[in-house]
Amino acid sequence: MRKKVSTLSDMAKLAGVSESTVSRALSNSKLISVKTRERIQALAKEANFSVNTTARNLRLQKSNTIAVVLLIHSENDQSTTDPFILRLLGVIADELTRIGYDMLLASHTSPNENALKNYFDSKKADGMIVFGQGNDPALFDHLLNNDMPFVVWGTKDPHQRYLTVGTDNFLGGKLATEHLINQGCKHIAYAGRKTIETELRFHGYQDALEKADLPSSPLIDIHFTYQDGYNVATKLLETQQFNFDGIVAASDTIALGILKAFNDFNAEKELSEQAKPFSIVGYDDIEVSKFMHPSLTTIRQDTYEGGKRLVELLFKQIHKKPAHSVELETKLIERGSSKLV
Amino acid sequence: MRKKVSTLSDMAKLAGVSESTVSRALSNSKLISVKTRERIQALAKEANFSVNTTARNLRLQKSNTIAVVLLIHSENDQSTTDPFILRLLGVIADELTRIGYDMLLASHTSPNENALKNYFDSKKADGMIVFGQGNDPALFDHLLNNDMPFVVWGTKDPHQRYLTVGTDNFLGGKLATEHLINQGCKHIAYAGRKTIETELRFHGYQDALEKADLPSSPLIDIHFTYQDGYNVATKLLETQQFNFDGIVAASDTIALGILKAFNDFNAEKELSEQAKPFSIVGYDDIEVSKFMHPSLTTIRQDTYEGGKRLVELLFKQIHKKPAHSVELETKLIERGSSKLV
DNA sequence: TGTTAAAATGCAATCGTTTGCAATACATTC
DNA sequence: GAATGTATTGCAAACGATTGCATTTTAACA
The missing domain is CATH 3.40.50.2300 (Response regulator)
Structure with a gap:
């Protein structure tokens, strides 16, 4: 294997020209004649040479x-x-x-x-x-x-x-809630957290309920994970506090966690003790939501x-x-x- | 706002020392007296200075x-x-x-x-x-x-x-298949692709079947996505070619896609026309698999x-x-x- | 062939660090 | 106070590329 050429100066020697010429040739500057330009580019390819980005960035004062x-x-x-x-x-x-x-x-x-x-x-x-x-x-x-x-x-x-x-988080929260209202839900809860990013979803939820003259429940505090959705919902189910016919979830992960908790809970109970079904809307539209059964209604964030x-x-x-x-x-x-x- | 100090030389002027001293002080070299070292570090913090990584990397010949x-x-x-x-x-x-x-x-x-x-x-x-x-x-x-x-x-x-x-992809494929065999499955299919990375899973599948004296089917070719799992399975269901009682899927995404196809298909059919249930094992253990209903049996890759x-x-x-x-x-x-x- | 303009190339400074070596400052000892 | 040794500091040369300007080559024309 030939000595490896790793700098412009190596290339310059190889091509028998100056570093500046190599530099310009490689960046396709029309200051360099087409002939040498092509020759040098070919040479570079053959020698497997590529400019050192660190040096380049230092000189150009940018990082790319x-x-x-x-x-x-x-x-x-x-x-x-x-x-x-x-x-x-x-x-x-x-x-x-x-x-x-x-x-x-x-x-x-x-x-x-x-x-x-x-x-x-x-x-x-x-x-x-x-x-x-x-x-x-x-x-x-x-x-x-x-x-x-x-x-x-x-x-x-x-x-x-x-x-x-x-x-538009406000609109998202509102659309989700309105949809549940249209489906006939009367007791709609909001499951999620109040972060700066998502607080408006909660306000959208409240606004929709208010306009429909329906009561709003206090926010059910859940972190944005499947697991926390599952944990919190399970706890509510076990203590008979899960009495909603609709839920607006602040994320799809939360929604899916809740659904799973519900299914698991009912699977182990007699019919008489089972929790009643409810409608739920998520937020995000992560890919898997479409492939759940039932598939998840949600607010898409593309x-x-x-x-x-x-x-x-x-x-x-x-x-x-x-x-x-x-x-x-x-x-x-x-x-x-x-x-x- | 004071003129911003952005280079070692700026810092040097500010501190009334040489660039080398600043450089050493900031890297905590014991060549520099504790007193000046601390002084300079304080100064740097105050002036909100941090070394230019590009230049540093060029000099040190690494990129971090x-x-x-x-x-x-x-x-x-x-x-x-x-x-x-x-x-x-x-x-x-x-x-x-x-x-x-x-x-x-x-x-x-x-x-x-x-x-x-x-x-x-x-x-x-x-x-x-x-x-x-x-x-x-x-x-x-x-x-x-x-x-x-x-x-x-x-x-x-x-x-x-x-x-x-x-x-161990071979083992993974084998474990998945053996598990289905133990569950009593007789017609087990493999759904996925034969890439270099995953080919061994298929071999593990074949090996397990062979050892159990069960027939192996040709691989059902599916890309590693929910959607393709869904599409291919749907097609098979509609053409009555979906006659397995067990499926080893090359990924959880594929498995979930197939399950969804099955559920959707049966949801629209009369009982008599419905496809028969089957067992399925995925691969990867992506987080959501645990939260499906039914939850997905799978080979974990931690x-x-x-x-x-x-x-x-x-x-x-x-x-x-x-x-x-x-x-x-x-x-x-x-x-x-x-x-x- | 000589003159001039245009095209192609090279020189050298620069980007901001780090570090071997030389130089200075300080302390210690006699 | 001189001599020695040790702590501190500074000088200057890299690292590898880009580019304004100076210089050379080539082409064009009289």
């Missing part, structure tokens, strides 16, 4: 990398487990790969301004996509003040100065569209073009789980 | 980054959709973050040796974790020959010289353990320590879906 940051706010906030978030990450990865950018994935447990800012200061990333708005509205101010490009997945709020991509828009919006900022938060279509997907009563 | 590469072999091989892979990615991201490394995520549609090698040549990554062994055994040779550290998720094979982490081992094994290589492929525990998780007959 987008940081995707998961802000973890509590023990139970397992973003790296959530199928919806994971799917969204997959889409983003595809998008970034497509346009030639690298994706840097990191999760932060106790996020602070500097941790985020550091991605830019240390020139690790040219832009950032953040999951988890959290409860610290000042968290993003540092970034904003130094105009570092970033987008947040989540709810748009007039008070926030940063850009977001997400569905992951493909969402991922694309996040990237698109981020690059608008990077290129200093005008940009506005986007609200994805917020749509009820009607399936089997809401026809159980 | 691990590339995670998804090799996509066909249109239908949607790794970025697969819940099992996505979950594994989440674990890896957590692990890498924990030890202070960045994770670079990329998918490649038409992988070739150079595309992979390029991550090292261009100094983008110090190591690589690969998903998708594919059908080109020579694909990794370039990497091996230039001893670039990488690990592959998948099946261990004596012919392969590279390191892998994964379950994602947490798997992710940790991948990272661990990779770093053994990076640090030039002896390393061997690891085979994760391959275990049948018995649940409801295999007691249907």
Whole structure:
């Protein structure tokens, strides 16, 4: 095997020209004659040479990398487990790969301004996509003040100065609830948590009930996981506190957990002791929801569209073009789980 | 706002010392007196300074980054959709973050040796974790020959010289099949594809049947998605070719797709026309499998353990320590879906 | 063939760190 | 106070690419 050529200067020697010429030839500059350009490109391919991105980035003062940051706010906030978030990450990865950018994935447990800012200061990333708005509205101010490009997945709020991509959570909560009302449900509960990102879903739920003159129950506090949905619902069932004919779940995972708890519970009971069926609507439309039996009625948050828009919006900022938060279509997907009563 | 200090030289001026001193102080070198060291560190914190990683990496000839590469072999091989892979990615991201490394995520549609090698040549990554062994055994040779550290998720094979982490696919297929046999199934089908990674599952299936003197059917070709499981099964049901009392599915997604097809089919038919129930075992144990009704019997591939081992094994290589492929525990998780007959 | 403009190439500075070595400061001892 | 040794610090050369400007080559024309 020939001595490996790993730098521009190696290539220069190999081709008998200067480093500048090689550099220009490889970037297809028309300063270089077509003949030498092609010759050098062929040579590079043959020698299996590719420029050192680190050096290149240093010189160009950019990183060609987008940081995707998961802000973890509590023990139970397992973003790296959530199928919806994971799917969204997959889409983003595809998008970034497509346009030639690298994706840097990191999760932060106790996020602070500097941790985020550091991605830019240390020139690790040219832009950032953040999951988890959290409860610290000042968290993003540092970034904003130094105009570092970033987008947040989540709810748009007039008070926030940063850009977001997400569905209309108020509308989502409302659509879900209205649907259950139309199905004839009278005692509708809301299962989930009140995070900044999802609080509006709960308000949408309350609003719909109010307009229909139906009572709203206090929120059933459940983390966004299958397991917690299952645990909490099981407890309610066992203590006979599970007396709803409709449930609005803050995520599909929660909804599926609850459904499972219900099925398991009834499976072990005599007919007389069984809990009564109920209708349920989820949120997200993760892929598996369609394949449950009964399939899950839910509010779709289109992951493909969402991922694309996040990237698109981020690059608008990077290129200093005008940009506005986007609200994805917020749509009820009607399936089997809401026809159980 | 004071002029922002963004380089070592800025810091040097600020502190009234040389760049070298700042550099050493920040890396806690004992060459620098404790007093100035602390002073400078405080100053850096206050000025919100952090070293430029790009420059640092160039100088140190490393990237502090691990590339995670998804090799996509066909249109239908949607790794970025697969819940099992996505979950594994989440674990890896957590692990890498924990030890202070960045994770670079990329998918490649038409992988070739150079595309992979390029991550090292261009100094983008110090190591690589690969998903998708594919059908080109020579694909990794370039990497091996230039001893670039990488690990592959998948099946261990004596012919392969590279390191892998994964379950014992032969055993997995066998356990799944034996379990169905023990449940009394007589006509057991295998649903999935024959990729390098999973071919052994099929052989395990065949082996178990052979040992039990039962006939094996030809493989039902299904891509590793819910949807394809659903589509193919539906077609079989409609053409009355669905006459198995047991199915070994090559993934949980396939299994769930099939179950759904079955449920949907029977829901629209008269009792007399309904397809007969069957037992089914999946593969992976994705989280949702536990929350199906009936819950899915499956072969667990522990994602947490798997992710940790991948990272661990990779770093053994990076640090030039002896390393061997690891085979994760391959275990049948018995649940409801295999007691249907 | 000589002159001039245009095309192609090369020189050298720069991006922000780290680190071997040289240089300075300080403390210690006689 | 001189001499020695030890702690601290600074100088300057890398790391590998890009690019404005200077320089050379080529082409074109008289």
